[in-house]
Amino acid sequence: MQLTVNGEAHEHAGSGTLDALLDELGANKAHAAAMVNGDVVPSTEWAAINLREGDVVELLVFVGGG
Amino acid sequence: MDDPLVIGGHAFGSRLFLGTGKFASTRTMVEAVKASRTELVTVALRRFNREQAEDDLFGPLSELKNVRLMPNTSGAMNAREAIRAAMLGRELSKSPFVKLEIHPNPHHLLPDPIETYEAAIELARQGFLVLPYIPADPVLAKRLEDVGCSAVMPLGAAIGTGKGLATAEMIKIIVRDTNVPVIVDAGLRSPSDAACALEMGCSAVLVNSAIAAAEQPAAMAAAFKTGVEAGRAARLAGLMPTSEIAQASSPLTSFLSAND
Numbered sequence: 001m002q003l004t005v006n007g008e009a010h011e012h013a014g015s016g017t018l019d020a021l022l023d024e025l026g027a028n029k030a031h032a033a034a035m036v037n038g039d040v041v042p043s044t045e046w047a048a049i050n051l052r053e054g055d056v057v058e059l060l061v062f063v064g065g066g
Numbered sequence: 067m068d069d070p071l072v073i074g075g076h077a078f079g080s081r082l083f084l085g086t087g088k089f090a091s092t093r094t095m096v097e098a099v100k101a102s103r104t105e106l107v108t109v110a111l112r113r114f115n116r117e118q119a120e121d122d123l124f125g126p127l128s129e130l131k132n133v134r135l136m137p138n139t140s141g142a143m144n145a146r147e148a149i150r151a152a153m154l155g156r157e158l159s160k161s162p163f164v165k166l167e168i169h170p171n172p173h174h175l176l177p178d179p180i181e182t183y184e185a186a187i188e189l190a191r192q193g194f195l196v197l198p199y200i201p202a203d204p205v206l207a208k209r210l211e212d213v214g215c216s217a218v219m220p221l222g223a224a225i226g227t228g229k230g231l232a233t234a235e236m237i238k239i240i241v242r243d244t245n246v247p248v249i250v251d252a253g254l255r256s257p258s259d260a261a262c263a264l265e266m267g268c269s270a271v272l273v274n275s276a277i278a279a280a281e282q283p284a285a286m287a288a289a290f291k292t293g294v295e296a297g298r299a300a301r302l303a304g305l306m307p308t309s310e311i312a313q314a315s316s317p318l319t320s321f322l323s324a325n326d
Contacts, residue, residue: 033157034157040150043157059114062159063109066086
């Protein structure tokens with residue numbers, strides 16, 4: 001399934017849930033926040049969300065900032 | 067806790083808040099946070115990057131005891147983006163605190179008051195504890211208080227400039243006219259700047275560059291802690307009034323010339 005993840009094309013080979021995408025990317029799920037097509041998706045819903053072809057996913061983490 | 071600072075029902079024992087950007091390393095930042103004895107640090111959101119996983123501050127910061135994380139909305143160019151950033155930040159911090167900052171012009175990084183005001187209304191409505199970074203504008207500060215902000219954070223000078231309390235006269239008006247805590251954010255360079263802000267009646271200061279860019283960040287963080295404590299103690303003690311004419315502090319009896 002072709003997705004756009006953090007602005008780049010990404011071919012997802014997993015089950016298509018947001019959870020599976022994070023696993024595939026090696027992200028620490030406890031340290032990440034996610035947005036799909038502009039909507040914030042709470043981590044409690046990641047296992048239930050089925051991504052669709054062409055979805056735009058943003059994955060964010062905390063970094064230093066003032 | 068003596069003299070706590072209460073923001074949105076949450077009590078803080080320290081009146082020094084720290085930003086976590088610009089530090090040479092995560093270790094240096096953590097040491098500075100510890101030395102400052104702060105109980106609130108700001109963090110930013112950035113896209114997850116597999117190659118730079120070590121930049122993720124969630125782990126190191128969550129190990130610090132008694133330190134609350136306040137995500138900022140940096141990078142937001144308008145109210146809509148800031149609201150989205152705040153919602154993402156809350157997902158991670160599990161806390162209602164948000165530093166609302168919208169500064170679309172990279173040349174001066176000054177806050178956009180109109181977008182900030184609009185975002186504040188919506189975020190407060192959604193139950194966030196909104197701490198907006200704002201120009202030192204007493205009218206705007208009052209309007210933000212009216213729409214439910216938990217504090218206001220006027221700038222002392224532009225972000226990262228170290229120009230100190232360039233806006234001091236306006237900040238004094240904000241302190242006098244605003245009923246929510248006033249926290250000077252941005253521009254401070256030295257612990258004496260922080261002391262001045264607290265002496266003026268500000269409730270706290272938020273410091274990042276002055277500590278991160280110091281030769282010894284942890285030592286500077288400790289110095290800021292002392293400065294903030296001195297300024298607060300002075301405010302509570304009540305500063306003497308100023309006078310246009312000299313007022314002798316020693317007796318001026320003329321015994322030295324009594325035998326002339």
